[in-house]
Amino acid sequence: AQSVTQLDSQVPVFEEAPVELRCNYSSSVSVYLFWYVQYPNQGLQLLLKYLSGSTLVESINGFEAEFNKSQTSFHLRKPSVHISDTAEYFCAVRGSSYSSASKIIFGSGTRLSIRP
Amino acid sequence: EAGVAQSPRYKIIEKRQSVAFWCNPISGHATLYWYQQILGQGPKLLIQFQNNGVVDDSQLPKDRFSAERLKGVDSTLKIQPAKLEDSAVYLCASSRGRVQETQYFGPGTRLLVL
Numbered sequence: 001a002q003s004v005t006q007l008d009s010q011v012p013v014f015e016e017a018p019v020e021l022r023c024n025y026s027s028s029v030s031v032y033l034f035w036y037v038q039y040p041n042q043g044l045q046l047l048l049k050y051l052s053g054s055t056l057v058e059s060i061n062g063f064e065a066e067f068n069k070s071q072t073s074f075h076l077r078k079p080s081v082h083i084s085d086t087a088e089y090f091c092a093v094r095g096s097s098y099s100s101a102s103k104i105i106f107g108s109g110t111r112l113s114i115r116p
Numbered sequence: 117e118a119g120v121a122q123s124p125r126y127k128i129i130e131k132r133q134s135v136a137f138w139c140n141p142i143s144g145h146a147t148l149y150w151y152q153q154i155l156g157q158g159p160k161l162l163i164q165f166q167n168n169g170v171v172d173d174s175q176l177p178k179d180r181f182s183a184e185r186l187k188g189v190d191s192t193l194k195i196q197p198a199k200l201e202d203s204a205v206y207l208c209a210s211s212r213g214r215v216q217e218t219q220y221f222g223p224g225t226r227l228l229v230l
Binding site: 004009036042043044045046049090092103104105106107108109 | 120156157158159160161164172207209218219220221222223224
């Protein structure tokens with residue numbers, strides 16, 4: 001079975017400042033890792049995902065996350081945030097084999113609030 | 117391409133009443149998921165369908181929750197009878213079917229049980 005821990009429930013930052021949202025996971029099998037974003041009054045959207053290959057993955061709006069197998073982490077970073085990045089961010093893990101153990105497990109979320 | 121549709125968007129009921137939610141996935145998506153998202157928590161998978169068969173319902177409270185996906189397209193999730201702790205957002209998602217495929221989420225149904 002897999003589990004996900006998002007250590008920070010809320011992260012306030014100033015506009016144009018860098019941000020890191022932390023995510024740690026545990027699993028006994030190989031995993032796929034995801035970051036989803038939920039903007040106010042909207043549904044969940046995939047931000048980026050790691051399936052295999054390069055451990056650094058990027059989104060179209062400037063976020064990036066690095067898969068660190070030794071530290072079992074998948075932290076999300078952005079060098080300079082904008083007001084429009086205000087949202088709740090969910091880290092998720094899924095076993096990479098097609099079985100009943102491969103359901104996606106979400107963390108409890110981190111609310112990112114941007115101050116002007 | 118139309119997204120995942122859900123209805124109703126909001127529902128208020130009293131405990132012990134019944135309620136049903138409807139989901140229409142993205143056309144061609146074989147896999148459909150129902151999640152429960154309680155305030156302050158991440159979504160929790162209730163049930164996963166592959167076409168019209170159940171793949172995983174291990175976290176579905178089967179004494180009160182039921183779900184079906186007739187003809188492998190639309191799906192309904194029912195709660196009967198509802199309890200106060202069922203107050204949550206119920207999310208439907210769909211994907212093409214392979215494990216690495218992206219799940220696309222609907223806007224959710226916000227349920228309040230009084």
